[in-house]
Amino acid sequence: MPRILIADDHDLVRDTIAAYLETVDGFTVRTASDFDGALADMRGLDVVDLVILDYNMPGMNGLDGLDRARKAHPTSKVVLMSGVANKDVANAAMAQGADGFIPKRLAAKSMVNAIKFVLAGERYFPADFAEAEQPAMPSGKFRDLSDRELQTLEQLCSGLSNKEIARHLGVQEVTVKLHVKNVLAKLNVSNRTQAALLAKEHHLF
Amino acid sequence: MPRILIADDHDLVRDTIAAYLETVDGFTVRTASDFDGALADMRGLDVVDLVILDYNMPGMNGLDGLDRARKAHPTSKVVLMSGVANKDVANAAMAQGADGFIPKRLAAKSMVNAIKFVLAGERYFPADFAEAEQPAMPSGKFRDLSDRELQTLEQLCSGLSNKEIARHLGVQEVTVKLHVKNVLAKLNVSNRTQAALLAKEHHLF
DNA sequence: GGCCTTCTTATACTTATGTATAGGTCGCTA
DNA sequence: TAGCGACCTATACATAAGTATAAGAAGGCC
Numbered sequence: 098m099p100r101i102l103i104a105d106d107h108d109l110v111r112d113t114i115a116a117y118l119e120t121v122d123g124f125t126v127r128t129a130s131d132f133d134g135a136l137a138d139m140r141g142l143d144v145v146d147l148v149i150l151d152y153n154m155p156g157m158n159g160l161d162g163l164d165r166a167r168k169a170h171p172t173s174k175v176v177l178m179s180g181v182a183n184k185d186v187a188n189a190a191m192a193q194g195a196d197g198f199i200p201k202r203l204a205a206k207s208m209v210n211a212i213k214f215v216l217a218g219e220r221y222f223p224a225d226f227a228e229a230e231q232p233a234m235p236s237g238k239f240r241d242l243s244d245r246e247l248q249t250l251e252q253l254c255s256g257l258s259n260k261e262i263a264r265h266l267g268v269q270e271v272t273v274k275l276h277v278k279n280v281l282a283k284l285n286v287s288n289r290t291q292a293a294l295l296a297k298e299h300h301l302f
Numbered sequence: 303m304p305r306i307l308i309a310d311d312h313d314l315v316r317d318t319i320a321a322y323l324e325t326v327d328g329f330t331v332r333t334a335s336d337f338d339g340a341l342a343d344m345r346g347l348d349v350v351d352l353v354i355l356d357y358n359m360p361g362m363n364g365l366d367g368l369d370r371a372r373k374a375h376p377t378s379k380v381v382l383m384s385g386v387a388n389k390d391v392a393n394a395a396m397a398q399g400a401d402g403f404i405p406k407r408l409a410a411k412s413m414v415n416a417i418k419f420v421l422a423g424e425r426y427f428p429a430d431f432a433e434a435e436q437p438a439m440p441s442g443k444f445r446d447l448s449d450r451e452l453q454t455l456e457q458l459c460s461g462l463s464n465k466e467i468a469r470h471l472g473v474q475e476v477t478v479k480l481h482v483k484n485v486l487a488k489l490n491v492s493n494r495t496q497a498a499l500l501a502k503e504h505h506l507f
Numbered sequence: 508g509g510c511c512t513t514c515t516t517a518t519a520c521t522t523a524t525g526t527a528t529a530g531g532t533c534g535c536t537a
Numbered sequence: 538t539a540g541c542g543a544c545c546t547a548t549a550c551a552t553a554a555g556t557a558t559a560a561g562a563a564g565g566c567c
Contacts, residue, residue, distance in 0.1 A: 191429055197429070206422070206423075207422075207423075207424055210419055210422055210424055213415075214415055214419065217411070217412075217415055218411075218412070219412055219415055219429070220429035220430070221429065222427060222428075222429040223427075224396055224402075224424070224425035224426065224427040225425070253495070254499070255496075255499075256491065256492075256493060256495040256496030256499050258492075258493065286461065287461075287463075288461060288463065289495055290458070290461040290494055290495040290498050291460075291461030293495050293498070293499060294459070294460075294461050294498060294499075294502065297499065297502060
């Protein structure tokens with residue numbers, strides 16, 4: 098019977114999940130409320146087949162805890178769990194060798210499926226995380242770009258010159274220069290390359 | 303007992319998978335050797351719970367077949383299977399509403415896991431496809447960049463100026479200009495912004 | 508030794524980018 | 538109607554970016 102260790106500082110979340118896994122699927126479940134508690138528990142006599150680590154948990158320190166857990170107990174499967182983490186975190190976790198990533202919005206049944214999956218030697222990654230991130234709305238800085246400035250930024254992201262942008266927008270080059278200057282100021286960057294990179298990072302265009 | 307339809311033009315592959323699913327897991331399996339055969343089979347009396355479509359199969363026509371299958375039988379789960387498809391195809395398939403993507407390199411046991419997963423209402427996406435594509439080795443154009451040129455490109459990807467790059471590399475600005483010029487020529491782009499964007503697209507740096 | 512490539516620097520130049528200031532139109536709105 | 542913001546244009550300038558040519562130093566290679 099697989100032995101599972103759940104580490105999460107949210108008592109309610111942790112205990113309900115533990116109870117569910119014990120009663121519904123008969124897993125042997127232990128719990129910990131922070132990262133160090135989890136490590137201490139794993140040092141015990143019983144081997145843990147799978148440890149579920151909450152991403153936001155005292156002592157976890159982001160993905161650092163993932164690494165430490167893996168190194169301390171190479172034979173145990175390690176799954177990261179988070180209620181807030183975005184695609185980037187999930188991807189980074191998988192890239193660092195996590196055996197799975199479980200968003201807390203997952204249905205209980207699905208979570209059990211994921212756990213079984215990992216116990217079977219697979220790696221679990223939620224399908225919807227694999228797809229494109231949200232359309233990345235005009236977040237933060239990008240909000241206060243005017244229409245024209247946004248269009249200019251878009252052309253910038255194709256690596257076009259001021260002259261080309263001017264032709265595309267049907268204005269004079271000097272006008273484009275003005276827009277570019279305003280974009281740089283509003284995005285708080287110092288040249289067009291940084292602006293384009295920043296926009297790309299935020300998945301605009 | 304779940305009814306499964308496997309459509310693949312490789313007889314050996316198709317039949318061995320079918321036999322495995324039937325004997326090991328007791329699924330009810332039917333087969334087809336091309337896309338139209340699969341559709342015809344699905345029009346029969348028996349409802350199919352899950353259809354597995356080979357990506358490279360007569361009549362499949364890429365992801366088009368996926369769409370047609372889903373529209374023709376909205377209640378059936380549809381999983382795409384491929385031996386050659388890359389991350390992009392897999393992502394596109396999932397984005398188009400496939401219930402799963404099965405690379406043929408998957409172990410038999412893992413495939414069964416995936417199938418069970420999908421039948422349980424989940425969507426299956428192989429974890430290693432979700433991660434960053436191959437380390438993006440110096441593919442194509444990037445291969446013939448010299449060491450220094452590559453370093454210059456890296457700095458370029460931070461949006462730095464020639465002067466800053468020069469300071470970081472400990473050379474004169476004019477030298478950086480030369481490297482930049484060579485990079486632009488070798489990458490066949492016309493300015494530093496395009497070079498940075500191109501490098502980022504290829505997931506260098 | 509010659510030959511090659513890479514890296515380096517220099518001088519000199521053209522073009523692109525970014526800044527500054529000043530003014531104009533338009534549409535909205537207090 | 539006066540003011541405001543977004544937009545456009547003009548002139549002018551400073552600096553950055555990119556091109557061209559020449560040439561020296563260091564290392565690998567035949």
